[in-house]
Amino acid sequence: MTGADAPVLLETVGRAARLVLNRPRALNALNHAMVRRIDDALTAWEHDPAVETVVLTGAGERGLCAGGDIRAVHDDARDGDGTASAAFWRDEYRLNARIARYPKPYVAVMDGIVMGGGVGVSAHGGVRVVTERSRIAMPETGIGFVPDVGGTHLLGRAPGELGVHLALTGAQIGAGDAVLCGLADHYVPSASLPTFLAELADLPVGEAVARHEQPPPQGELAAARGWIDACYAAGTVEEIVRRLLAHGDPAAAEAAQTLLTRSPTALKVTLAALHRARRLGSLEEVLDQEYRVSCAALTSPDLVEGVRAQIVDKDRAPRWSPATLAEVADTDVERFFTPLGTREPGLAGPPSSHPPHQLHPPHQLHPATRLRPAP
Template identity: 80%
Template sequence: MTGGEAPGAEESVLLHTDGRAAHLTLNRPRALNALNHAMVRRIDQALTAWEHDPAVETVVITGAGERGLCAGGDIRVVHDDARDGDGTASAAFWRDEYHLNARIARYPKPYVAVMDGIVMGGGVGVSAHGSVRVVTERSRIAMPETGIGFVPDVGGTHLLALAPGELGTHLALTGASIGAGDALLCGLADHYLQSASLRQFVSDLADLPVREALARHARPAPRGELAERREWIDACYTADTVEEIVRRLLAVGDPEAKETAEILLGNSPTALKVTLAALRRVRRLGSLERVLDQEYRVSCATLSAPDLVEGVRAQIIDKDRDPHWSPATLAEVTDVDVERFFASLGERELGLADPGTARLADPGTATLSD
């Protein structure tokens, strides 16, 4: 997650077609391609146009610059809205973003996400729901929200709940970043390519079906790190409370487990407890749309809680890395505190599980141009 000044939608998302492929390029490299509301709208408009264009057979999303696809949503804007505004702008952004995430997951044409470099938060939302997800030796994928007093969103709790065993719980609570091998293991990616071959792979999509282009360039992925930690991860994270997870991690006797416990104890206690509750509920919700509806309730609730503003201040704005969470400890976060994040929003519900409401909140009047 990052910030910075946003150019207009046309400059911040570049569109072009090359043969049978249509291309989305996130173009805010100085902000590591952080998503803002205008970018979400432009992506949605492009997907609408290309869905109904018979000349377009494949959609490809990439990020400008050398650092990665996308570091997440523009969290500085959310921070300012939560601190100084009434949260309306952030809620509107999330509404449209989550509708876009669901649309990507159901898109009727191959949606190829090139997950090279850094892919975090909202970047996961515009990539990992795609039908073809490519990672490289440079990929670093994470949902780091608990470290800033927020909770995994953009369908992240849906994706992580589907990971083997308790790997998704581990990633959601710690915010740890993973490489290509672990992304494949956790179901966040499908194919491994070497970064040096990406340019040619993307070029080949102009003339070839995705399957043939992948056959030319895909390689066996390097082994990840999580498989060797599965035993203690699964044993510790099956606990019903964050406190018990921490206790088990400290009791394992493994230095990496101890380090993991220390990471958890540094993250927002409220965010940790809400994230664990959200993940456990996801397993009963089923569809991505129902999960996004839940995430929207949770995200909106964070706007009136103190930890989001404080976490962004400490980690991103002041960079003192010393957040003062409120409540300050896991023991002080009650079940009632957690339940508040899941309360119905009434008429302000996202409503994705109801197909009749699965649309952008305000489509606007912007037009598509390359």
């Protein structure tokens, strides 16, 4: 590996090239330097005929990646002019799109905690592996932010209204629910990972997966589809909360109470972003939209306040502004989607000459995975 202290370790063994996110004390949170290093490595390996597979893992015992370096975004929004965060997101979202289009098998091992930006560098891959330790979430509304890194693209295509529930509440899910929602493809027990990773150096990806894959454990969301689909199909967050409180299922009432602790503005923008993402045709178009939303969030008081409450001061008592859903006007939401003119990232250009790599042809994929159209 190149430098044991590097934030991303690079290694090639046999036919497989390895990316190891290497900030275990920060739960491998992504920063701009890491995004650039991953992108440079993907460029080199794309043109290296000796590399047949790329494999992403995380250092340490806790997980793949807890998300982006949101503390740096907080400081930039509070004390800077936002240009550093905007530059980071521009390169990060471009990387997310590249992973989805990568012409070689991209195997993401989603073991342990995988949140926010960690979802962006894994769930767009062609071969996404979860374990019994996987805890996957897009928890942005809890810090006054909105799911990004293509999260609204992925969650917008989950069965029924499951993605809306996950995006608004930020709920964590395990392996079975990740497969159900189309965020993962294969379940491999964590005890099998060392052997699985070793075999990727010598075997085709499909053969290595077949040796270790097992049926995923039963999740929780399938049994909750009744109240989730009925409540989250509402057109407004206010109506979603009303339906959740009136439904009668204790889990629905708990979800409503969770929503009432989240940023009202972030909730309304997230719901609008998901509905718009469903109408957009490609991952790149959704990432362009998410970039507009993220840049607008830099000027919203809730992002700075949410990170302060959850990460800086850790008092868990954010003071949202506006404080209630009723106070968030439609015009407040609409401004998050305003085009940025010359600052647009322009990811939705001509389609890539390389289709996204898939381990199996579509007719062999898990039913939830078939719901995930090629970006």
